[in-house]
Amino acid sequence: MSPDEALLALQHVDTTADQLRHRREHLDERDRLATASEALTAWEARRVELNERIASASEVVESAETEGERLAAESTRLNQQLRTVIAPREAEALQHEIENLAAQRSESDERGLMALGDQGEAETLLGEHLAREGSIREALTLADERLQIAESGIDTELGDLDGQRSTIRGELDGQLLSRYDRVRAKVGVAAARLAGSKCEGCHLDLSAAEVDEVRRAPDDSFPECPQCGRLLVR
Numbered sequence: 102m103s104p105d106e107a108l109l110a111l112q113h114v115d116t117t118a119d120q121l122r123h124r125r126e127h128l129d130e131r132d133r134l135a136t137a138s139e140a141l142t143a144w145e146a147r148r149v150e151l152n153e154r155i156a157s158a159s160e161v162v163e164s165a166e167t168e169g170e171r172l173a174a175e176s177t178r179l180n181q182q183l184r185t186v187i188a189p190r191e192a193e194a195l196q197h198e199i200e201n202l203a204a205q206r207s208e209s210d211e212r213g214l215m216a217l218g219d220q221g222e223a224e225t226l227l228g229e230h231l232a233r234e235g236s237i238r239e240a241l242t243l244a245d246e247r248l249q250i251a252e253s254g255i256d257t258e259l260g261d262l263d264g265q266r267s268t269i270r271g272e273l274d275g276q277l278l279s280r281y282d283r284v285r286a287k288v289g290v291a292a293a294r295l296a297g298s299k300c301e302g303c304h305l306d307l308s309a310a311e312v313d314e315v316r317r318a319p320d321d322s323f324p325e326c327p328q329c330g331r332l333l334v335r
């Protein structure tokens with residue numbers, strides 16, 4: 102390989118590797134894995150939410166039950182008291198209190214029933230929700246495997262390119278390589294052909310005098326494009 106060919110080949114290998122690394126960063130598989138992982142997070146949050154709903158409904162059910170028992174006991178006590186009362190005004194007051202207790206009890210029962218309904222509904226929803234866990238986790242595992250496959254395919258290609266790169270660099274002289282590396286660090290693509298009067302790196306035309314100067318430069322000297330600084334291959 103002539104130094105011209107070697108330099109362009111090196112550029113080609115480096116550009117291909119850059120493209121592969123870019124592709125590796127932006128794989129659709131990576132987006133799909135992120136989506137699958139978000140789906141699992143959302144699923145877990147919903148499970149927590151349903152469990153909390155069940156727990157708080159069940160707490161209301163229990164407290165309504167306790168309250169109902171307390172009211173019933175109180176009502177029994179007042180009814181017993183009522184039997185022993187003779188004064189009509191006192192009896193009337195007790196009667197009134199007993200009615201009050203009955204109203205409270207009915208409210209508390211109502212609250213308990215509503216909560217029980219809500220608990221049942223949330224339990225049904227939780228059952229359906231838990232049934233989806235398997236497929237959500239499976240989708241995540243699959244997305245993860247697909248990303249790994251895509252990445253390792255690219256890594257294999259990158260490994261091959263690395264080998265080619267070392268071989269080509271071995272053929273080029275150190276000073277040229279350090280110029281190449283310096284320009285590449287600055288503009289990405291370091292070597293470009295001069296086609297007629299146009300630099301194929303920046304696509305700008307060189308003046309006649311500049312072209313002349315580039316053409317007259319010694320072989321293998323790789324003069325730089327006056328516009329973009331790339332190493333020109335003639």
Ligand SMILES: [Zn+2]
Binds near residue numbers: 301302305326327329
């Ligand atoms: Zn240029």
